[in-house]
Amino acid sequence: DMAVRHYTLDINLSTPVDSASVVPGLLSIFHEQELSETIHDTNGHGYLATFVGKNGRLVVLRVHSHGLLTIDLQCHEDDDIAQLDNVSDQKLPALVRGAKVDRYWPTADGRLVEYDVDEVVYEEDSAYQNIKILHSRQYGNILVLDGDVNLAESDLAYTQAITGNGRENYAGKEVLILGGGDGGILAELVKQKPKMVTMKVIDGCKMYMRRTCGNTLDTLRGDCYQILIEDCVPLLKKYVQEGRTFDYVINDLTAIPISTSPEEDSMWEFLRLILDLSVRVLHPKGKYFTQGNSVNLKEALSLYEEQLGKLSCPVDFQKEVVCVPSYLEQWVFYTAWKK
Amino acid sequence: DMAVRHYTLDINLSTPVDSASVVPGLLSIFHEQELSETIHDTNGHGYLATFVGKNGRLVVLRVHSHGLLTIDLQCHEDDDIAQLDNVSDQKLPALVRGAKVDRYWPTADGRLVEYDVDEVVYEEDSAYQNIKILHSRQYGNILVLDGDVNLAESDLAYTQAITGNGRENYAGKEVLILGGGDGGILAELVKQKPKMVTMKVIDGCKMYMRRTCGNTLDTLRGDCYQILIEDCVPLLKKYVQEGRTFDYVINDLTAIPISTSPEEDSMWEFLRLILDLSVRVLHPKGKYFTQGNSVNLKEALSLYEEQLGKLSCPVDFQKEVVCVPSYLEQWVFYTAWKK
Known part of the structure; x- marks a missing residue:
C-alpha cells in the first residue's frame, strides 16, 4: 500500500511577533532537511513557499495576508516525519490519501469523518448499486451502498427504531418489509413470531453481516417468513388489487433524497409511489415505519413531511431522532398511520 | 471570517490511458483559469506542479510514481470554485482551515472527524484546563475540555451508562460523585431521591448545559444533595479516616489516560490514587462506576484493568460498550465492586 x-x-x-518568530523557525527546519525551496509570486496574496x-x-508553507499560517506536509506512509511533530499543537490527524481501504465516508449532512476501517470484506457492482462491506474495529462489518453507510453490525438501534422501539407487539401480525436486504429487521421480528413477507436480499449480507441477520437469510422461507426476490412496485400493486392489507409496513428501501427539487427528481417520484402504495395496503389500524435522514437536513425532511400530506389516503405521522x-x-x- | x-x-x-487523458485535461482546466504554473523537480518522485x-x-497537482494522482485546491471561503466540481467524484468535503469556530475535534482513538459546530458559546482557561462549550446543530451544546469532547446535551446515554443503565435503585442511598461538573449525573439521580455529595462545578455548564444539568447546579445544596467545592483527594482521605462509606461512588473525573507507561505518567498515578481511595470509601456491597475510554484503545484499557487488580482492597469488575x-x-x- x-x-x-x-x-x-x-x-x-x-x-507581528508570531510572524517574525514562527516563519523563520519553520524555514530553518525545512532547510535542515535539505528540501529544495521555491518561493512563489502570489500577486500580493501573502507568502507562499513550497x-x-x-x-x-512535499511541504507547502503559506501565510495568508490576514495572518493565517497554513502548513501542508505530504509524505509516503512509510516515511518518518517525527522531527516535524513539534511544529504545532494544532495538528490534525493526517489525511490518508490513496490508501487501498478508504477510511473517509462523509455523513449525509456533508461532514468529513474518518472510520476505523481496516479491510474491504466484500465488494460488488450490482445492476442497481455499488455494494461494499467494510470491517470496522469498533462497529463490526459495515454495509456501504453507493458510498453511503447503510448499517453496521453495531446498529441494533437502527433496527429497533424502524420497528417502533419496543412499543409494538408483532406476535401473529402481518408484516411487510420493503427492502431490508441486510436481514436486521427480519432477524429481530421473527423472535416475536409474526407472519412476514420480505424482499430483495443482498447476497453479501448473508455471509458478512451475521451479527445483524442471524440465519434468517439462509433460506427464502422460514416458519413465519418468506423472502420474495421481486421488485417492490409490481408486488405492492398486486396486493392493492387483491385488497390484501398488513398490520405493519416497514419501508427500509432508502433514506429520503437529499435533493430538494421533488418535482423533478426521480428519487422523489419513486418515494411518493412507494409511500402511496404502502399506505394503500396498510390495515386501517396499521402502522407504517420508515427512516428519514440526518436531522440536519431540515429542508429534505420538511419536503418529505409535505409528501405525507399529499397521499391519496390521509395520514398522521410522528418522528423520532435516534x-x-x-x-x-x-x-x-x-x-405514519391512517387518519 | x-x-x-x-x-x-x-x-x-x-x-496508462488514465494518465494520458486525465493529467492534460486537468492542466487545461488550470490553464484556462490563468493560474501561474510552476513545475517542480521531484528527483524522480513523479510529477509535481503548483x-x-x-x-x-492554490492548486497542487501531483502524480506519484505508483500511479496515485492527488490534487489539492485551496481557496478563500468566499471564492467560487464551482467550475472545478466536475474534476472528480472522489472529492471529500473540504477541510475548513483557520475558521473562527473549529469544526475538527479528533476522537480519542485518533480519527479526524468534523462536527457541525457553528458557535463557541463559552470559553475559559481555568487553572486546570481549557474549557469550551460549542454549539452543535444536532448534539446541542458540547462541553470540550482541553480539546476533548466531554459531554453534549444529546448524551443522556453517557449519564445512564455511568449510573448503571437503569439497573440500580438510588432511593435513599449514599452516593459520592467525583467530578461530574456538568451536572448530568446529579440531575438524573436526584429524580430518585438519594442522599448525595458532589464536587468541582464548572461554571459555564450551569448556564449553557441546562438540558443536561437542569437547575441542580443553581444552588450548592438541595433537598438530597450538596455540592462541595474541594479537591477530591483530601476529601476522600478525610472520609477514609472517618470510616464513612457510600453505596455508590461514581468517578466522572476523567477518561483513562491514553499513554501506556503507567509507571511514569502522573495521570496514571492520579488515577490509581483516586481509585484506591474510592474503593476504600465504598460500602462492602457498594458499586463503583466509571468511564473507561474508546473501545479501540485496547492497550490503555488493559492497563486500567491491571490497575484494578492491584488495589489495596481486591475488586471484581465488568465493562460495557456504549x-x-x-x-x-x-x-x-x-x-467494580469489592470481592
Whole structure:
C-alpha cells in the first residue's frame, strides 16, 4: 500500500511577533532537511513557499495576508516525519490519501469523518448499486451502498427504531418489509413470531453481516417468513388489487433524497409511489415505519413531511431522532398511520 | 471570517490511458483559469506542479510514481470554485482551515472527524484546563475540555451508562460523585431521591448545559444533595479516616489516560490514587462506576484493568460498550465492586 499521509497544521499569527518568530523557525527546519525551496509570486496574496524533498516529501508553507499560517506536509506512509511533530499543537490527524481501504465516508449532512476501517470484506457492482462491506474495529462489518453507510453490525438501534422501539407487539401480525436486504429487521421480528413477507436480499449480507441477520437469510422461507426476490412496485400493486392489507409496513428501501427539487427528481417520484402504495395496503389500524435522514437536513425532511400530506389516503405521522452508532450523526425515523 | 477551504481529490490512475487523458485535461482546466504554473523537480518522485491564482487560489497537482494522482485546491471561503466540481467524484468535503469556530475535534482513538459546530458559546482557561462549550446543530451544546469532547446535551446515554443503565435503585442511598461538573449525573439521580455529595462545578455548564444539568447546579445544596467545592483527594482521605462509606461512588473525573507507561505518567498515578481511595470509601456491597475510554484503545484499557487488580482492597469488575451520541466512537464503561 503506497498511501500518502497528508498533515495539515494551522496557526493564527495574531501578533507581528508570531510572524517574525514562527516563519523563520519553520524555514530553518525545512532547510535542515535539505528540501529544495521555491518561493512563489502570489500577486500580493501573502507568502507562499513550497519545499520538495529527495524522498518525495512535499511541504507547502503559506501565510495568508490576514495572518493565517497554513502548513501542508505530504509524505509516503512509510516515511518518518517525527522531527516535524513539534511544529504545532494544532495538528490534525493526517489525511490518508490513496490508501487501498478508504477510511473517509462523509455523513449525509456533508461532514468529513474518518472510520476505523481496516479491510474491504466484500465488494460488488450490482445492476442497481455499488455494494461494499467494510470491517470496522469498533462497529463490526459495515454495509456501504453507493458510498453511503447503510448499517453496521453495531446498529441494533437502527433496527429497533424502524420497528417502533419496543412499543409494538408483532406476535401473529402481518408484516411487510420493503427492502431490508441486510436481514436486521427480519432477524429481530421473527423472535416475536409474526407472519412476514420480505424482499430483495443482498447476497453479501448473508455471509458478512451475521451479527445483524442471524440465519434468517439462509433460506427464502422460514416458519413465519418468506423472502420474495421481486421488485417492490409490481408486488405492492398486486396486493392493492387483491385488497390484501398488513398490520405493519416497514419501508427500509432508502433514506429520503437529499435533493430538494421533488418535482423533478426521480428519487422523489419513486418515494411518493412507494409511500402511496404502502399506505394503500396498510390495515386501517396499521402502522407504517420508515427512516428519514440526518436531522440536519431540515429542508429534505420538511419536503418529505409535505409528501405525507399529499397521499391519496390521509395520514398522521410522528418522528423520532435516534443515534445509530456507525452513522456519526443523529437520524430521523417516521411512523405514519391512517387518519 | 477569512477561513480557507481545502479540497482534496485523489484518483488512482490504474492504466496508462488514465494518465494520458486525465493529467492534460486537468492542466487545461488550470490553464484556462490563468493560474501561474510552476513545475517542480521531484528527483524522480513523479510529477509535481503548483498553480497560483490571482485571487489567492492554490492548486497542487501531483502524480506519484505508483500511479496515485492527488490534487489539492485551496481557496478563500468566499471564492467560487464551482467550475472545478466536475474534476472528480472522489472529492471529500473540504477541510475548513483557520475558521473562527473549529469544526475538527479528533476522537480519542485518533480519527479526524468534523462536527457541525457553528458557535463557541463559552470559553475559559481555568487553572486546570481549557474549557469550551460549542454549539452543535444536532448534539446541542458540547462541553470540550482541553480539546476533548466531554459531554453534549444529546448524551443522556453517557449519564445512564455511568449510573448503571437503569439497573440500580438510588432511593435513599449514599452516593459520592467525583467530578461530574456538568451536572448530568446529579440531575438524573436526584429524580430518585438519594442522599448525595458532589464536587468541582464548572461554571459555564450551569448556564449553557441546562438540558443536561437542569437547575441542580443553581444552588450548592438541595433537598438530597450538596455540592462541595474541594479537591477530591483530601476529601476522600478525610472520609477514609472517618470510616464513612457510600453505596455508590461514581468517578466522572476523567477518561483513562491514553499513554501506556503507567509507571511514569502522573495521570496514571492520579488515577490509581483516586481509585484506591474510592474503593476504600465504598460500602462492602457498594458499586463503583466509571468511564473507561474508546473501545479501540485496547492497550490503555488493559492497563486500567491491571490497575484494578492491584488495589489495596481486591475488586471484581465488568465493562460495557456504549454509544454516546456526540463522541463519534464507542465508549467503554466500568463497574467494580469489592470481592
